[in-house]
Amino acid sequence: MNSTLLELLDRIKGAKLYSSSYRARVYIPYSIDYSPFYAKTKVYFEVVNDKLKLFVDVSSNDYNEEWCKQESERLEQIIHKQFYEIIYNCELKRKNSPLHIRLKDNLSLLTQETIPYYDGALSFLSKMKVSALVSESQTDRWYISIRLAQSRYNAKYINKLHVFLSQVSIEDFKQQLFTIWPNLTMPILFTSIESLSYNMQVYLNLLEYTDGSTMLIIDDCHMFKSPDTIRSQRIYKIARLCSYKLVMTNSLIVNNIHDIYMPYKILSDLILGYYHWDDFSKMHIIYGGFDGSEILGYKNLSYLVNMTEPYTYALEERKTAKRSISIKTYICDLTDKQKYYYKRKKNELLTLIDQNKVQLHDVYRILIEMQKIVCGYVPINKFDKINKLALLKEHTGEYQCIILCKYLFEVDLLINFLGKINCAVFCGKNSKWRKDEKLMFDHREKRYLISTLAMQDSKLNDLKGYYDIVFFSPSFKYIEYKRCLTYIKNSHLRSSISVKRFMTNSGIDRKIMENLKRKEKLADQLQELLVNKTKLKDFVACL
Numbered sequence: 001m002n003s004t005l006l007e008l009l010d011r012i013k014g015a016k017l018y019s020s021s022y023r024a025r026v027y028i029p030y031s032i033d034y035s036p037f038y039a040k041t042k043v044y045f046e047v048v049n050d051k052l053k054l055f056v057d058v059s060s061n062d063y064n065e066e067w068c069k070q071e072s073e074r075l076e077q078i079i080h081k082q083f084y085e086i087i088y089n090c091e092l093k094r095k096n097s098p099l100h101i102r103l104k105d106n107l108s109l110l111t112q113e114t115i116p117y118y119d120g121a122l123s124f125l126s127k128m129k130v131s132a133l134v135s136e137s138q139t140d141r142w143y144i145s146i147r148l149a150q151s152r153y154n155a156k157y158i159n160k161l162h163v164f165l166s167q168v169s170i171e172d173f174k175q176q177l178f179t180i181w182p183n184l185t186m187p188i189l190f191t192s193i194e195s196l197s198y199n200m201q202v203y204l205n206l207l208e209y210t211d212g213s214t215m216l217i218i219d220d221c222h223m224f225k226s227p228d229t230i231r232s233q234r235i236y237k238i239a240r241l242c243s244y245k246l247v248m249t250n251s252l253i254v255n256n257i258h259d260i261y262m263p264y265k266i267l268s269d270l271i272l273g274y275y276h277w278d279d280f281s282k283m284h285i286i287y288g289g290f291d292g293s294e295i296l297g298y299k300n301l302s303y304l305v306n307m308t309e310p311y312t313y314a315l316e317e318r319k320t321a322k323r324s325i326s327i328k329t330y331i332c333d334l335t336d337k338q339k340y341y342y343k344r345k346k347n348e349l350l351t352l353i354d355q356n357k358v359q360l361h362d363v364y365r366i367l368i369e370m371q372k373i374v375c376g377y378v379p380i381n382k383f384d385k386i387n388k389l390a391l392l393k394e395h396t397g398e399y400q401c402i403i404l405c406k407y408l409f410e411v412d413l414l415i416n417f418l419g420k421i422n423c424a425v426f427c428g429k430n431s432k433w434r435k436d437e438k439l440m441f442d443h444r445e446k447r448y449l450i451s452t453l454a455m456q457d458s459k460l461n462d463l464k465g466y467y468d469i470v471f472f473s474p475s476f477k478y479i480e481y482k483r484c485l486t487y488i489k490n491s492h493l494r495s496s497i498s499v500k501r502f503m504t505n506s507g508i509d510r511k512i513m514e515n516l517k518r519k520e521k522l523a524d525q526l527q528e529l530l531v532n533k534t535k536l537k538d539f540v541a542c543l
Helices: 003-011 065-082 084-094 116-125 138-154 167-180 193-197 200-209 230-239 257-267 277-284 301-311 336-354 360-375 387-395 408-418 434-442 478-490 507-517 522-530 533-541
Strands: 016-019 024-027 040-048 051-059 130-134 160-165 188-192 214-218 244-249 285-288 294-298 312-314 327-332 400-405 423-426 448-452 467-471 497-504
Touching: 003 016, 003 024, 003 040, 003 084, 040 065, 051 065, 051 084, 065 084, 116 130, 116 138, 116 312, 130 138, 130 257, 130 301, 138 167, 138 214, 138 244, 160 167, 160 193, 160 200, 167 188, 167 193, 188 193, 188 200, 193 200, 193 230, 200 230, 214 230, 230 257, 244 257, 257 277, 257 294, 257 301, 277 285, 277 301, 301 312, 327 387, 336 360, 336 533, 360 408, 360 507, 360 522, 387 408, 387 497, 400 408, 408 423, 408 448, 423 434, 434 448, 467 478, 497 507, 522 533
Parallel strands: 130 244, 130 312, 160 188, 160 214, 214 244, 327 497, 400 448, 400 467, 423 448, 467 497
Antiparallel strands: 016 024, 024 040, 040 051, 285 294
16 A cells, blocks of 8 residues: 555545555545535545646536536645645655655566566566666567556556557557457557647547556657657646556667657656756756757766666567678669759858858758759659669569658659559558558559658568568668668568668768668767868768
């Protein structure tokens, strides 16, 4: 039994304890006369998300639902003021114990059907109410999360489950869930992470449905990396209502170290010890540049490591996944038109450097424009012929082909070249029917499957037969490139997959590949160069 609730029970006259397998509450006597109408008031305390929380519920057949909601909020403010001293003292005593001790759990795992490879992860996660799981394999993350939820449900720690995934992954997760847990009876709610950004009704329903006996599973939690977005603010408010949470990703740090702020804030404000982003940024980010808003580096990193370590488990790759993949690289020249526009952009950046007007965002913008030109974007002709298309024609054709691009305009370029009738498209621009297109590709009705590197690896699921996989253009982000390679490494179809990479002899492609080989991001190199304009100019001149 929670000692904080026992303290409340002792200090509030007439308080009563309610305890079940799912929760413990302390109810306090509180009634208001609404004569001649009738309204019932229920007031109780519960420890949720390691915080003592006051709940007020007003219900009535005489008043409408909106009035009951407003009255509940009004009474909650009044009662909280009345009991402020008691609540404060109870919280003060509770916080004498370290956070990682207060968030410990004593769950007994269901071990009869688990796979030994996952034992370490499940053992670690079962000992904490909130935790972060890092694994390159989406299948591994899902298996572990399902087994953890199954154990908690059977132990009667939870009675509801909310699963947050990218829209494209929901059906695949459901399929794995019902395979692992065929006799599932617990209510489960699946929500796409994207819908939190625009669907107010989904958000309100989640707030209404979530309570202390709910467990949250959030995959691809890096999609909440920015604390200022609507979806991040909404998931944070939902997460505050429950005690059991698991966030998962293939990498907590997608672009920068401060990406870890939001995932751990979702788990608990108290893990990092910052309630606001401004406090975190002042302690850990070094700003500089022309207007003082550019990130030059980080500080106090050992503090972040120490604070997050008790809640984080990184699943090691299987030994079979460490074998290298044979990737054939094919290089072509730029067309004359590409060379012309490429040189113009390069000279534009050199001019800004010479005039001492260059900012980090200028470097990013122009380098992205240069890469777009290399990938086939020419302003005066949407479907201009590029030499990469000749590589595609020359080095593919015997088998079905999966083509992975960096930009959406490349998808249009490829469809125009290969013929729409031959192409299945799996990307953000056709979210409503992309699964149907993938199905046509699986049934051999389409010869090519065209997708983007930023899409999740669902496009590589359930491959049967022989395939060519073509990286049509490289990405500045190693993680996008690595995600696809990891799936191929773990696939039992490795021997029947041919992986090819198409590059140009441009300087921008060469620099991207140098960073990919070092498993680094070009952005990190640019930040270092920005403090030395001479080195930056030499870097740009070599492009």
